[in-house]
Amino acid sequence: MQLFERKSEFRSALITWYLREKRDLPWRRTDNPYYIWVSEVMLQQTRVDTVIPYYERFIEKFPSLADLAVAKEEDVLKMWEGLGYYSRVKNLQSGVREVVEKYGSEIPKNRKEISKLKGVGPYTAGAVLSIAFGVPEHAVDGNVMRVLSRLLLIEDDIAIPRNRKIFEEVVMELIDEKDPSSFNQALMELGATICTPKPRCLLCPVRDFCHAFHEGRQEKLPVKSKKTKVKTIPLTAFAVRNSEGKWLMKQRPSTGLLADMWEFPMIEITGTAKPEEILKLNIGIKLKSIDPLIQFKHVFSHLIWEVEAYLALTKDGAPVGYSFFSATEVDALPKAVPVLKIWDQLKKTEKNTKG
DNA sequence: TATGCGTGGGG
DNA sequence: TCCCCAAGCAT
Structure with a gap:
């Protein structure tokens, strides 16, 4: 003492x-x-x-x-x-x-x-x-x-x-x-x-x-006040592949959540419209086909993403702000964990489809 | 000053 | 499954 x-x-x-x-x-x-x-x-x-x-x-x-x-x-x-x-x-x-x-x-x-x-x-x-x-x-x-x-x-x-x-x-x-x-x-x-x-x-x-x-x-001890609960954001994500087998991605803004990291097109769900309609409306890209890929929750310290991801095919070019990348290029881009979850699932699916 | 900013491990 | 956390900082 x-x-x-x-x-x-x-x-x-x-x-x-x-x-x-x-x-x-x-x-x-x-x-x-x-x-x-x-x-x-x-x-x-x-x-x-x-x-x-x-x-x-x-x-x-x-x-x-x-x-x-x-x-x-x-x-x-x-x-x-x-x-x-x-x-x-x-x-x-x-x-x-x-x-x-x-x-x-x-x-x-x-x-x-x-x-x-x-x-x-x-x-x-x-x-x-x-x-x-x-x-x-x-x-x-x-x-x-x-x-x-x-x-x-x-x-x-x-x-x-x-x-x-x-x-x-x-x-x-x-x-x-x-x-x-x-x-x-x-x-x-x-x-x-x-x-x-x-x-x-x-x-x-x-x-x-x-x-x-x-x-x-x-x-x-120590005395530590509790934090309040975090908000859940429902998101629809699209892994979009074109006829050359390339993937549509964009870089996030340089400030804020997951700054400068790369991601697939993602849209916050507001209404009850179908995913492909949402994609066309918000990003302006038409899909040849669309299939469910993976669903998961990702918990951040201050919010939760509830992600529903789809695998889609298109013949369109890249919309403004987006680019197409080969699988090798996608591998090399810095991606945060929720995007990695989608990408990993994608690679598994591709492998099974081939075999 | 209060809030936004990731992720994975442990009870 | 849920909650708390773990060698904090910028704005």
């Missing part, structure tokens, strides 16, 4: 545990600040196990700031395919280009400057500064808020953005100036492995310091 009065004892217990128990992760095997940066962006709202293969491939494809800076955006998006939150990687490339052009390829080593880079917010700034450069700065993520809310019995709602600064101030009080990298990572590692939503306090290296454990309230 009395965490602040026993600061150095707390740091020691936390960091000793971390150095002994930390997971062997790819980005913990490097001191390259660019690699640390890439890993932190990938890890935003994304699980470690999901990130690992993406990180390995990304670093192999773009081994340096310069490589990523000169890469084509479509190649960069392709490496991010399936990882989600696609504007992260567009912002990362913008930030990297800025470092190359304005900072002589040296990532800024203070919060004020590094925070100006695209995609670098309060957490990522602190994480890169502390882990890559040993700067004693806070890096407060969901893990850290959960851990500290229990250690110090902080009952402020962590779902409210402005409350994050409460935790940032606590970290700046507690942080080990000698090893801020280990200190910050230890808090996160503890949250990821021990001080989880269902905490495993018997394994905790700092439970003696924990006010919530002392009062048996660890299960009740």
